Amino acid sequence: MSDPSAGDRPSGGAARQIINAEAGASVYAVLQGDLHIRNGYPVYQIVPVPSEHPGVSGPQAAMRPSVLLAAENAVVGFRGREDETALLRSWRDAPEAGVTALLVHGPGGQGKTRLAAHFTQGSSGEGWRVCEAHHLSDPTAYQVVQPGELGDALLLVVDYADRWPLDDLLLLLLNPLLRVPGRRTRVLLLARAAQSWWPALRHRLTKAGYLDARTVPLSSLAPTLPERQRVFDEAGAAFSAALALPQPDTATPPELTGPGYETVLTLHMAALVAVEARARGEEPPLDPAGLSSYLLDREHDFWQNAHDHGGVRVSPAVMGRIVYTATLTQGLGRAEAVAALEQSGALPDAQADAALDDHAACYPVPAGQVDQTWLHPLRPDRLGEDFLALTTPGHSHPAYVPDSWADGAAARLLHAPKGVPGYARPAVVTLIDTARRWPHMGRTTLFPLLARDPGLALAAGGAALAGLAELQDTDLDVLQAVNDLLPHQLNIDLDTGIAVLVKRLTEHELATDTDDRTRGRLHQYLAERLTNAGRREEALRETEAAVALRRTVAQREPSLNRELARSLTALGRCLAECGRRDEAVEAAQESIGLLGRESGALSPADKAFLAAAYGGLAMWLAESGQVRQAVTAAEEGVARLRELGLSSEGPMAEMLGLLGARLSAVGSPRAVEVTLESIELLRPHAAAQPQLYEPPLASGLSNVGYMLQGQGRHEESLDALREAIERARRLGKANPDRWDALLSQALCNLSSVLWALGRSAEGLDAAQESVLIRRRLSVTNDAVFSPLLAQSLNNYAITLHLQGERVAALETSAESLAIRERFAAAHPQAYEIDLAKSLDTFAEIRAECRHDLPSALEAARRAVEIFTRWHARMPAAFASALRSVESTLALVTDAAGSPDDTAGAQG
Helix, strand or coil, X not given: CXXXXXXXXXXXXXXXXXXXXXXXXXXXXXXXXXXXXECCEECEEEEECCCCCCCCCHHHHHHCHHHHHCHHHCCCCCCCXXXXXXXXXXXXXXXXXXXXXXXXXXXXXXXXXXXXXXXXXXXXXXXXXEEEEEECCCHHHHCCCCXXXXXXXXXXXXXXXXXXXXXXXXXXXXCHHHCCCCCEEEEEEEECCXXXXXXXXXXXXXXXXXXXXXXEECCCCCCCHHHHHHHHHHHHHHHHHHHCCCCCCCXXXXXXXXXXCCCHHHHHHHHHHHHHHHHCCCCCCCCHHHHHHHHHHHHHHHHHHHHHCCCCCCCHHHHHHHHHHHHHHCCECHHHHHHHHHHHCCCCCCCHHHHHHHHHHHCCCCCCCCCCCECCCCCCHHHHHHHHHHHCCCCCCCCCCCCHHHCCHHHHHHCCCCCCCCCHHHHHHHHHHHHHHCHHHHHHHHHHHHHXXXXXXXXXXXXXXXXXXXXXXXXXXXXXXHHCCCCCCCCCCCHHHHHHHHHHHHHHHHHHCCCHHHHHHHHHHHHHHHXXXXXXXXXXXXXXXXXXXXXXXXXXXXXXXXXXXXXXXXXXXXXXXXXXHHHHHHHHHHHXXXXXXXXXXXXXXXXXXXXXXXXXXXXXXXXXXXHHHHHHHHHHHHHHHHHCCXXXXXXXXXXXXHHHHHHHHCCCCCHHHHHHHHHHHHHHHHXXXXXXXXXXXXXXXXXHHHHHHHCCCHHHHHHHHHHHHHHHHHHHHHCHHHHHHHHHHHHHHHHHHHHHCCCHHHHHHHHHHHHHHHHHHHHHCHHHHHHHHHHHHXXXXXXXXHCCCHHHHHHHHHHHHHHHHHHHHHCHHHHHHHHHHHHHHHHHHHHHHCCCHHHHHHHHHHHHHHXXXXXXXXXXXXXXXXXHHHHHHHHHHHHHHCCCCCCCCCC
């Protein structure tokens, strides 16, 4: 897999393809992109959208009227949605090359798939290559289909996007296949829900170079009675024609005014039932549940007829149980399908292999598709969910007799003897979606299932966790049981859903618990989960609430100052992540002060926490420009860890790395030695616990690589930086949201070292990639990442200049300077050293290009003035920098006074 943070590949570069495959896997190939294999199958497939609808034969529709409702069959012509269609066309036809994404979301049955089908059909006729992506869990993803040449305009549709594991969806959306230079790629995602998973994904896409990632909620197609009547009439006419039946009278059915008829699917169901029932001399039902019950009765008739005429061997009752299992598992390979039928107990008197063949005879693969899966679910989704609900005891609908077998079927199916089955995710998601409209499915099936095995909720993914938490009558004891199993470390697939679940529990507990100490703990825990989900501002508010409550408690009970101190340290971290570094320093200093006053009574764990708090203080002091104080804080952290006998432990290794970076900033010759000691300590810990210690190891290697070059140890410097980049890329594949910044710093350091060694051509790609990453990061967090972007731009400008790219170098150095001017004006203590570096680069490039020399002269003078002041405070740290800017000033002065000066001529 290519690095997901790398953005568009520079034109002219050699294409590189990486194929990841586990042992024993088959290998498939994809042009211009990467392929990801899991358990012998691609994680997803990209396949061309058929140019024509498969259609439905009259006999097929007569046997199973529900097939007429399938969006892909397009029995009812598309009408309406003019505003949404215009918006989609405008988004698609934007002239910029690159990738954009658009999410269309709305409740099941709202018409998302119909809208997408209409839009893609039109796009195919207007020069767009139209494809659709299917996840491994989707039956069609087992097809091995090569999409072939995708052309210069690609429209990719991703249905059920909220059901994809988030990391798998990122593999798709960040695949270079979608980001070929010069290509316009538009990704249309369809989903029921948007609030739990989409913000985090949109954030990552923006950072990954997507030009746009917008959201379109799909409202009701027919909010008024006249509009519902129109949709009903048009659908009735289409279904009558398909079934060769007379169209029923057009009097407005009274049920259209009731609840549930705001979706286009319900209106189509009502029209189909009206046509069918009145042709049979029956009165159609009036409520949405009755519509489903009627159509499901026709499914039962179909099974009975197939059995009576020898088409299938299993009885209608057994076929119903197979369909129930299929609707939960959503399509499986044959061996898995056999195991699922046996596990659910659906086949007391039938062989699984024969039963699968019978089910396939009733629910065949659509014409034109090659499929290797079995147990295709009942479609449309809404009808399948209603089948589950009506088959399961506990509902009050009198016209549909439930099957006692279904009471406990999901539990039998999912409590497999060999651990959580692969179909747990679609099964739990389907149960949650069903419980939204059928509360008894929560009480009788979903909640008992998760109470017995709460780990199934985690297996279902982040969107399922959020959906479970958002159910109105969710069993809070079940949520708590799930909460008790939540992983503490970051998890890209779960974190967004965990935040929703923990927020629901926290709000309930805060509403019922008046104890300030407990309330403080609840706010703090929620803040941690929100931080993991990337919801920084909300995390900050929750941490502030925790600090306020714990401050009140500590005033009454000073022995609880330690809890306040922990929240203050967390507050410092949140403030720093939001760019409020001075306030972060204040919070950390208060935390340390509270713990220091109780040093004699602190436990070893509290003392270790105090040492770590010094580390946090050191980082935030350095970021706010207090470099000497930062060294002192880091030294104190190291000393306290040594006192605890932790000299070889992971926390000591991290603290030494932090100290090394701080020593480097003040020009101490100890910096390299301390950082190398940190790296050697970190290596065994990173091997044993990579999720904890791989990041500080990569960071330490990046730092020491830069330091070693200053000592003339060039090959060691390059080796360290290349290892840092390799490790940072590996981290980025697992969690790009968290580790892009680490990769960008290592790339920036490498580019600096290479141009310092006179190898600027080698450093150009690294400098450019660092700029691309930080430009993306700065879009969503200006306060933290724009200063880092300026650093990368400054390096890139030097590299461009050394390569003879004069115009680009002039523009890039000006952009770096503009960013640093902005930040230094607001906070000179933290940013004026960086400002001086950009002033120096700005002046030197203009002097050598004989471009705008008055501005260059002013910039050089300002750089000298800044470094002169800092040199007076810390001579060892700034002697070299002062000599450099004085040399630049001499260069500019000489250029400004030379006979060939054009005083502002363009380079």
